[in-house]
Amino acid sequence: MMETGRKTNRSEGRRVRQRAVGRVARRSLSGFARRLLEEWKRLRLPDAEGERVVVAVSGGADSTALLLALDELIKSERIVLRLTVAHLDHELRGEEGRADARWVSELAESLGHEVALERVSVKALAEEERDNLEQSARRARYQFLLETAAGAKCRHVLTAHTMDDQAETMLLRLLRGSGADGLSGIEPLRALAPESDVLLVRPLVRWARRAETEEYCRERGVDFRVDGMNLDERFARVRVRKSLLPLMRSFNARIVEALSRTSELLREDGQALDAAAAKLLDEASEGAASDAEPLRVDVLVKAPAALRRRALRQWIARGRGDLRRLELVHLTAVENLLFGERGGRRALLPGGASVSRKQGRLWFSR
């Protein structure tokens, strides 16, 4: 199953392309790299002497293609940039995992880029943290990427999520009944962690199909590794990929592009609504919302439901420090305090905090 060769020649016809690895001629920019360059400019990503970014590379087709395309843009002098290739071995797949790490490391070095490798026993971590493997693996990855960015003094960490990942994520959220925030899916650019000034960037997510990353790796003569299955939401995601999306494709051959466009429209809606909700929150707290100050009931009552709900979420996040385990049902309980006389005058939130209504205001207490 695992192909371990790298830059293997498959045919005479490919040899010409293979020679391109490591020294790409100025005029021969591939279609894949050209589209990455467009997105690079659109997102205003670094392009100057002294700039460096971290690229997370598992060795699968998507992240290998991202690395190769960045390398192509750098060597053809389309962008000025240095790369730190980051790879984390979760120690969940034994020898295969170690072979992946060696493979990524050799590819990066052969291209002339810096490498950051780490091994974490996610299993031991999960036992220690009493959490499930998926959550512990995700935390370990983010921690590793944050540390790598800090060590390399980088403000950008790149991952290779594609439009297919976007469609799958969106459908998984839709299957759970998410609203716009959930359906917005994977953002092209966001903070890597709350309060962090390191940006997590997905420069492929708006345009690259998975088949294109595979094709581009083949064009470059690099036999990518077969990805160890994504730990997150493993079974549902694979079923979405193997059953649901193919069925949807029978309705619309460009379903992945359609879902991706929907995600983007909803993400823009969410940004506009969040900004408007922040204004509402200012108004309701008379400009003192920074620390979950009491909110005026009359201001909230006359606001549109969508803004009110987002404003209350923002306010609760400030009061609690986060939104963990906060569900629509809790928000609805807080909203119910605003209307009518029925029911208690206090809404409980998960984790012990609560919201009560008195003197025409909502009060947060923990």
Add this chain to the structure above:
Amino acid sequence: MMETGRKTNRSEGRRVRQRAVGRVARRSLSGFARRLLEEWKRLRLPDAEGERVVVAVSGGADSTALLLALDELIKSERIVLRLTVAHLDHELRGEEGRADARWVSELAESLGHEVALERVSVKALAEEERDNLEQSARRARYQFLLETAAGAKCRHVLTAHTMDDQAETMLLRLLRGSGADGLSGIEPLRALAPESDVLLVRPLVRWARRAETEEYCRERGVDFRVDGMNLDERFARVRVRKSLLPLMRSFNARIVEALSRTSELLREDGQALDAAAAKLLDEASEGAASDAEPLRVDVLVKAPAALRRRALRQWIARGRGDLRRLELVHLTAVENLLFGERGGRRALLPGGASVSRKQGRLWFSR
């Protein structure tokens, strides 16, 4: 395939229930009618001496259940209301269509409600209008319902769309890559036609499953007609119902409820965004947006993309009178006038109108 019997006894056990038709005891309100009553109050629908509403009844389970439940609420004195039962024979199914009309008419009369029947040759209409059957059928239905409402002096027309219709509609829109407006799906309450003060009401859409309408008809001892297939989007919708939704149900047993909740959240988002976009339009046109007055480029440029796009849609609708055939690509062309110097200074709209930029403003011309 067609069951033509009405109020047929299927078993001894049902006879008790059957007797309830036409004279429902005060205390025995069914679960289905109780939930309809809750929604009736939530939507603030008519409930007073002299009030009358039009109910569109095809004879299928959904609309028959709506009629029966309204009848139950009226006869048990939960609401004070008179009904006009409206049925349109599209003349597309020959004798079956005429039998449906007779069946609906007899059911309505046996319950003591007024009936409005009409026959329209949708096929002849489509030829005359040089349009497809689906569009002509839809126009004929709306025309018939508007005329029936006018004749009966009603301000409310009720149709029996269920939560299942909602989920199917949402998925059909999703398959096309719609944004929030499309995904909001079927509104519980809207104007029946632009400029009309007659409301189109779907009192089942937020809570009733199709299986529940069938079950309620059976409870009331009424053998509903098997619906002639919905003309709109016929094949895709049936495939959504028979293949896509069942597959999605294997991920989430409550998928219809989940999709319905998503629709509702997106509808609320859309309402908040439309209101904010209307404000933006006022600002950009310096308060004179009522007739597609020129818009200030500087105001539009600094607005969030989601609001800008909605404001431009509203503005174009005012200029053209409608949004027919306006696609995302046209809006994007108008938006592109706002940014950068590349490309022409005029964006063409379908049907001959256009938008140009000069003197720091967008100008609409037709």
